[in-house]
Structure formats: structure tokens, C-alpha cells
Amino acid sequence: MSIGAATNGAAGLPVPSHNTQAAATATTSPYQHIADFISNVGKFKIIESTLREGEQFANAFFDTETKIKIATALSEFGVDYIELTSPCASPASRADCEAICKLGLKAKILTHTRCTLEDAKTACDCGVDGVDVVIGTSSFLREHSHGKDMAAITKQALEVVNYIKSRGVEVRFSSEDSFRCDLVDLLSLYRAVDNAGVHRVGIADTVGCASPRQVYDLVRTLRGVVKCDIECHFHDDTSCAVANAYSALEAGATHIDTSVLGIGERNGIAPLGAFLARMIVAAPEYVKRKYDLHRLKDIENIVAEAVHINVPFNNPVTGFCAFTHKAGIHSKAILNSPSTYEIINPEDFGMSRYVHFAHRLTGWNSIKSRVEQLGLHMTDAQVKLLTTKIKAMADVRPLAIDDADSIIRAFHLDLQERDTTKIWEN
């Protein structure tokens, strides 16, 4: 079976249409999404950081043209904010930041700088809509990175926040490595910048250590301390970034950082596509209305090409096997109703499903469906006999779709000419 066939679904078995809504609601289980006044699962915003966090990915080198192409595609996709590398990082970073601000994109343009007046001034001078400032507050960072104590950090934070506000620009203040900070220090600092009128505070799992219940607890606590929006940034070192983002929204966070395919420092952050796969299950109408999901695959391809990587085989939604069904018991049910084994409708993302039938785990329902797809006619008893034959051959070596179709056609030809049962039972 070729990967191409599985990806575009052209050779897949035809199945009835899909209804995600029904899947999400047609049960009496209490373990479903219920109204929760604190949750922002149905009204989150995306801060897309491919051009900031993503530039810290090992393979990333974005020239001006590529940055503009990615920024434009993300804005058309519908992300709320696009975050760029600090203009202080290098002369080209500054020039690119200025150029992207002048494009007049629908998405707001942010840049991400150290928490200093100098960096904040440079950022504002570039024409950004907002500045995301960050400072390390964990005991690890205080000891090994900048070495400042909390009083000094608070003073510096307030100066920078007030300066950026005075320039009429949106400002976010974030700690780094928030889950290893002292909780009281963190809440004191955030309350101080909230009182100074910061637009957002940021929680960052810089090392990827947080688990969903830790995230829920910290964001829920913070939600009771500050009035401003809450942005969250999760690294994926332990594969919890998307689940942590979801838990944060349940606890009242408002903004989630993503990057295309998750690229960033080490193995990166919450990937845009995987995050939206999670969110479309929870808030299908909001996600489908707000984001042009059919563009996802193209955007991923643009970024994958720019940083010389392959889209992972198991990438949610766009990975080649995301909607491929194989086991006999699964295929039978999928053919009756896709919602049985699919929580996401591939069509929402312009993708197709594919039901595998040429392998030893196959069931006769899949073969029957393929027989019909080929325009042939057989009784159920004949299809069952044919299925045994295909399974026996697929038990010896992998069968390509052409092989299986040849067996089906040969069997059908025999049916029309003679006593097939005897010949094929040998």
C-alpha cells in the first residue's frame, strides 16, 4: 500500500459522511465538556511563535522572504497574533521585524524581548502592536542566568511595563520556567504588573516539566489573583504541551503560544496543528468559524521545507496515517459510521480518510466495500471466501493495493465463468 494512496485517500473505501457534533454529544456520560464559567476552551486566542520560538529550532534560518511568506500564511489562516524574534538579536532581525509590521496583516504583530528599557524601546520603534517581555524568575535561572533578586526583578518589570504602555503599545509580562518558581514570588510579581495595567501575564513551562494537573492548579490560582489576560507557553520535552495548553484554557488562560509543527528550542512547543486537533474536538464551531483549517497542511509544508524537516509520520491531522483505519473490527464500524472510530472529521481540514483492506487483519466488510468500489457484484458468501484468500496471501508478504485488486478481479472473473468455489478453495 503506497503512502501516497493513504495520504490523498483516492484509493480509500467510500464511507458515509461524518458528524463530529453527534460524536461529542450523543452520550449520557458525565465525562463530557459541560458549561464551566472559568473555562476559555470555547474562546481562546493563538499567539503564533514560529517566527520567534521557531527560529530557535536547531535547523531554522529564515530569510526575509521566508519570514514574510510564513507571516502572511499564518495571518490568512486566522491566528490572532504573530510573534517575531527580538529586533535586538541582530540587524536582519530588526529589519525583518520592521518589514513585517508594514505588511498590514490582519494578525497583530508582537516581538519578544528581554525585560529591559533598551530592548523595549527598540521593539516599540519597529512599529509592533505589542511587546512580549520575559524575565527568568525561577531559583535556577536567578542563580545561573541573570542573578537578580525578586525586588530588583519587580522594579525592572514595572519600569518596562510602564514604558511600553506609554508608547501606546500592548505589553505582556512573562516569567520564564514558571513551574519551578516560588509560587509566592510569582504571584506577587504578577499582581504588581497587573496593577500597573499590563495587558497579559505569561506562564511559561520553559523546560517542559509541567503536567496537566499542575497547570490547571497554577493557572486557576493565578486567575484569582490578576484581572488581565493569561498567556501560556508549553514546551514539549515530555509530550504534554498540547494537553497542558488545554488544561490551561480550562483553568481560565486566554492565549496559547504555538508554532507550526511545534518547532522551537530542543523539541519545541505546542504545535499549531496538534493544538487545533485538540480544540476542534472541544469547541468545533468556534474553531471552524475562526480558522481557515484547509490551509493547515500548506502552512506546515512551507515551514517543513524552510527548516529541512519531514512532517512526522504521526502528526495529528496531516500525518500520512492520521485517518487510516486497518483492523477488521475498526474498518467494519467506520464503514457504517465514521464517528465510531474518528473524533475529528478529516474533511474539516481538507483531508480524507483511508480504510486499509489489503492485509492480514482485514475483515470481509472492508473487502465487500472494495468490491463495490470496483463496480463488481458478489454475494456475501462469495466475498467471505475471497477475504480468506486475500488474508492468506497477505499473511505471507505485504500486499500492495494493486495486488489486492488483481486478486479481487481474478476471483470475480472466475465467478462468472465456472464453479469458483472449488478452484479457489484449493
Added chain:
Amino acid sequence: MSIGAATNGAAGLPVPSHNTQAAATATTSPYQHIADFISNVGKFKIIESTLREGEQFANAFFDTETKIKIATALSEFGVDYIELTSPCASPASRADCEAICKLGLKAKILTHTRCTLEDAKTACDCGVDGVDVVIGTSSFLREHSHGKDMAAITKQALEVVNYIKSRGVEVRFSSEDSFRCDLVDLLSLYRAVDNAGVHRVGIADTVGCASPRQVYDLVRTLRGVVKCDIECHFHDDTSCAVANAYSALEAGATHIDTSVLGIGERNGIAPLGAFLARMIVAAPEYVKRKYDLHRLKDIENIVAEAVHINVPFNNPVTGFCAFTHKAGIHSKAILNSPSTYEIINPEDFGMSRYVHFAHRLTGWNSIKSRVEQLGLHMTDAQVKLLTTKIKAMADVRPLAIDDADSIIRAFHLDLQERDTTKIWEN
């Protein structure tokens, strides 16, 4: 910068040794793991399903030799159980199951069958240590798959459980699509099989719809209803499989299903490596004592080769960029203390970290470290001047490590011969 260099770390900057333990405890934040008598985070077992769930992966066709190689490697790695495709799936599946049972591996051998007496008998005849039986119980599956009502399901479950126990074999009973089942139906069924002496009940997120808080709530509720062990199986359609597994253990689950690289139906289940990345952060001593983590990369390579896939670029632990650091601010801190930006010690898995320095986001600390690594001597002021030069060149095009080293050596040569400052400031 070549990927090879990043992977083996040979060209990376030298950094002090790593202390995960310190990272996990040296803070006063309450958002850390605290003693919790219900949690099994520190004493979980792994049911490795590459040879069952993994065989349902689109590209999978394992011949006998490959199955034996994978089973042996997994047993040596230290997984508790190895789950095989049902011997009823095909004649080769049966022969392979019998062959693997005869290997005398340290891991217990399970097979996974439909909940029927016929399948259970065939499984027991193969010599397995345990049979995992499964039946669809969600309203979706009852309508579109087998069509049985709950009374009939319960009767059938008890017959099969009693039969397998009568053969002296371990038995697990699982529902399919547990998160879309009626809760009362589910708990009634599980209590019935628990009273019949089933060894484990299984919760399966067959469609990948569950979120961590749903998982915690359902497993926590079930923990209060049954005395037996609780196994959990999470699909990764919305990137929550590992986080869900972790939440399940926190709520009292005892066994987690994994597959190598997560291969399985659609985009698969919780990957063995990613799951252990999560667990080593939470329970470092248990994980390091129980599993031979240095074998992980080899096992992933065996499976990737067998199913013709590449290890994803962002795979936790073994992906080429898992321990690569790039931003100037990160590299500076990593050079002082790895725990600052790493929650996992790469050495625990036989991997190395790599600090990128030949790019426009670099900082002078990284360059200084590289200068020292090359055995050269410069003052800090000289290194800062050199850094400006390297950043300027990396701003125009990507720099290979050789390019950067050439610049460093040329600069150093000039230092020894003449008034470098003037020349390099041009």
C-alpha cells in the same frame, strides 16, 4: 550545522554534569509532586503493544523474525508485558504467537482478542501468560459495530473471564471507546467482572478524544469501584496520549499501554519513549532502576526500519533536536548548569546535549565556550568582538560549524600578529 553533529553531540560545547533530582526538588513551589497515596506514578507497569496495536499501523507488516527481534528487545529493555495480535487474526499470527511464547522471555506474553469463548480458547491454547479481551460498549459501537445490549455484554464478559481463569491464565477485560460509554453501564460491567476475579479492567480511549481531567475523573471513580488492577490505553489523535497516561496513573491506574514510536491505528497511541520521558521526570529512580534506557534508541530504530518510517524530528529524547540549545540566553545558562533548561538528563538515555553557537541568536558565552573547546585563549572583550562578527555573518546566511570555527581561528591568528581590533571592526 549538520544534523549528525547535533545528534551525537561530538561537536557540542562541554557543559557541567546534570542533576535531575536537584531540578525536581530545589524549589518551594507547591506545584511539585507530593506524596499521594492513590497515585501510581512511582510504581506503574508497561504493557508494550507494538506487536498488537502497532501491527494495526498503516505501514506495519512484521514477519516472524522481526516479531521475535522486537519482542526480545522489549523484554531486555524491561517492559512488564508484551501484547501480541490475536492468534485468530490469521494462521501466521497464531504461529508467531506460539513461537514467541516459547522464547522464555522475561516479559509476560499477552494476546488481545475479541470477547468470545472461541477466541479465548485459541489464545489459551497458544501458551500465553494472559489474555486481554475487549468489547465495544459505547452507544456508537453498540449501534454500528456488534449491536449487543449491556445485559448480553455482561453475560458474555463473565463467561469469557471465567473460562480464561479456569485455564490458569491472567485475564484483562476492557471496554472500547470507554470515554463515550454510559458511565453507569461501564461501572456496572466492571464491577461484575471484578467480582468474577478478573486481573485487570481496561479503560480505552479508542478514538483519542479524552482530556487529562476527564481521564483523572473516570479512573479515580473506577478506582473506588473495583479492587483489581486498572490498565489504560490512549490514542494520540489530539496529542494527549502521554498526558492522559500520566493523569491516569495519578488517579490510581496501574498499567499503561505503549508502542514503540506510538505506532498503531491512525496516528497511534502513547509512545514508549515519550511516556518514559514523562515518567523519568516524575519518578527518576524507579524508571532508571527498572528500564534499560540506553536501549531505547536501538529499539526505536529497529521498529522504524521495520515499518519504513523516520523517527520524527521532534521525538522526545531521541529526536535529533531533543537536547539542542540555541538562543543566546538559554545557551549561557545551560553552560552554567544544564538543569536550568533541561528537565531530562540526556546521559540517562545514552544521549548527548548540543549547544548551537554558529547562528544569529548566539551569545558571547557560547562563543567563549567554543573558543575554549578549540584550545584557544582570548579575553572576554576579544570574545565579544568575535561574537559580533559571527552574528553579522550568520545574519546573512546559515553558518556551518566549520565556517564558525574558521572565523574563530582566523580571528585568533590575527590576535597573535597585529592590532586585531582595527582590522575586525571594519
